[in-house]
Amino acid sequence: MTVEWKPRLSVLADELTAKGKLKTARWQAAFRSTPRHVFVPVYFEQNDTGGWERVTVDHPAALDTVYSNTALFTDVDEHGAGVSSSSMPGLMTRMLELLDVRPGQRVLEIGTGTGYNTALLCSALGDRHVFSIDVDYVAAARERLVALGYRPTLATGDGIGGMPGHAPFDRIIATVAVPHIPAAWVDQLADGGVILADVKPNTTAGNLVVLRKRGDIAEGRFDSGQAWFMSMRHPGQSPDPVPADRHPGPATHSTTRLSAQAWKEQPVPWFLACLDVGRDVQIGYQLGDDHQPTTLTLSAPDGSWAEVDMDGSTDGQEVRQAGPTRLWDAVEGALAEWESAGQPKWDQLGLTVMPDKQWVWLDDPTNVVRRMAG
Numbered sequence: 001m002t003v004e005w006k007p008r009l010s011v012l013a014d015e016l017t018a019k020g021k022l023k024t025a026r027w028q029a030a031f032r033s034t035p036r037h038v039f040v041p042v043y044f045e046q047n048d049t050g051g052w053e054r055v056t057v058d059h060p061a062a063l064d065t066v067y068s069n070t071a072l073f074t075d076v077d078e079h080g081a082g083v084s085s086s087s088m089p090g091l092m093t094r095m096l097e098l099l100d101v102r103p104g105q106r107v108l109e110i111g112t113g114t115g116y117n118t119a120l121l122c123s124a125l126g127d128r129h130v131f132s133i134d135v136d137y138v139a140a141a142r143e144r145l146v147a148l149g150y151r152p153t154l155a156t157g158d159g160i161g162g163m164p165g166h167a168p169f170d171r172i173i174a175t176v177a178v179p180h181i182p183a184a185w186v187d188q189l190a191d192g193g194v195i196l197a198d199v200k201p202n203t204t205a206g207n208l209v210v211l212r213k214r215g216d217i218a219e220g221r222f223d224s225g226q227a228w229f230m231s232m233r234h235p236g237q238s239p240d241p242v243p244a245d246r247h248p249g250p251a252t253h254s255t256t257r258l259s260a261q262a263w264k265e266q267p268v269p270w271f272l273a274c275l276d277v278g279r280d281v282q283i284g285y286q287l288g289d290d291h292q293p294t295t296l297t298l299s300a301p302d303g304s305w306a307e308v309d310m311d312g313s314t315d316g317q318e319v320r321q322a323g324p325t326r327l328w329d330a331v332e333g334a335l336a337e338w339e340s341a342g343q344p345k346w347d348q349l350g351l352t353v354m355p356d357k358q359w360v361w362l363d364d365p366t367n368v369v370r371r372m373a374g
């Protein structure tokens with residue numbers, strides 16, 4: 001079967017150009033010549049009951065989906081969680097533009113996944129300048145890259161340690177979220193080099209940050225747009241902390257005017273709150289009979305918990321919380337702090353990474369708003 005991908009790719013490229021997500025000649029050329037379906041021959045789609053259906057890209061509707069600005073899950077685990085995906089093409093091109101990479105520079109990508117973004121890098125920079133690591137999927141990515149004539153340096157392993165045997169790199173781009181910037185990445189970056197990564201102290205809180213290295217410090221601002229990458233996993237480690245017994249209470253009741261969807265609607269104060277309560281706080285939803293979320297739940301390793309109903313009245317949503325860590329109070333506190341600081345946007349916040357500490361700042365690196373673990 002002849003795959004009619006070129007007209008579809010051209011329409012998608014025009015759409016991303018119009019949205020300002022694809023700008024420079026280098027990335028225009030790379031994007032417009034790289035077939036995504038080669039890297040996403042199969043993807044998973046969620047049905048109405050939350051189950052996953054495997055879709056093979058061998059018919060026009062599936063091809064339309066692959067050539068749309070959509071993230072596609074390419075692997076799901078036995079619990080139904082997505083463990084690899086091909087990110088939204090517009091997010092990839094936005095990140096590649098932000099990376100500000102020049103010909104001749106060496107790039108390390110963390111999170112090879114399908115190999116699609118690796119192919120874009122190879123197309124723009126030449127494969128000998130491209131290095132990529134993933135905990136899995138590398139064999140399939142290599143085959144697809146070879147089919148297009150690319151032989152970048154690929155490795156299977158935990159990207160938290162970078163690829164020390166091939167350092168230094170001029171650019172490090174992570175397409176997987178990290179709770180803080182790993183020290184190895186700064187070590188393996190050349191002076192003047194750039195790290196672009198999604199920093200998320202927990203799965204729902206954080207954003208892309210662009211850091212430039214000077215001496216042994218990497219520093220820069222968060223990006224104005226919002227990105228959501230899946231969290232890094234580490235072979236041999238359980239992804240989530242073992243939940244403690246739920247604190248028996250009694251629970252206190254209050255109301256909140258902050259949406260239970262605050263992680264989406266108020267991402268900056270939510271990020272600050274999550275830095276306060278710690279990365280091991282788990283966030284979930286209770287679902288109603290129609291599989292739609294009805295209550296947000298937070299739970300901490302010390303057994304503390306909070307629940308926020310999602311069907312609030314004009315007075316706000318009901319909150320119940322118990323245990324030594326007042327989880328929702330931390331969220332309310334961060335909201336009040338953010339409001340009194342004039343509701344700063346993402347790009348007013350920055351991150352400084354030193355060998356022994358990292359901190360989040362507002363407007364200027366000396367104005368520390370949170371210390372990061374790490």
Ligand SMILES: C[S@@+](CC[C@H](N)C(=O)[O-])C[C@H]1O[C@@H](n2cnc3c(N)ncnc32)[C@H](O)[C@@H]1O
Binds near residue numbers: 087135158176230231
């Ligand atoms: C959003 S996908 C990457 C998308 C990819 N760049 C593409 O173009 O298809 C995230 C990837 O990060 C990988 N990952 C998770 N933990 C990792 C780790 N510790 N080191 C390296 N990669 C990791 C996952 O296996 C997954 O393939």
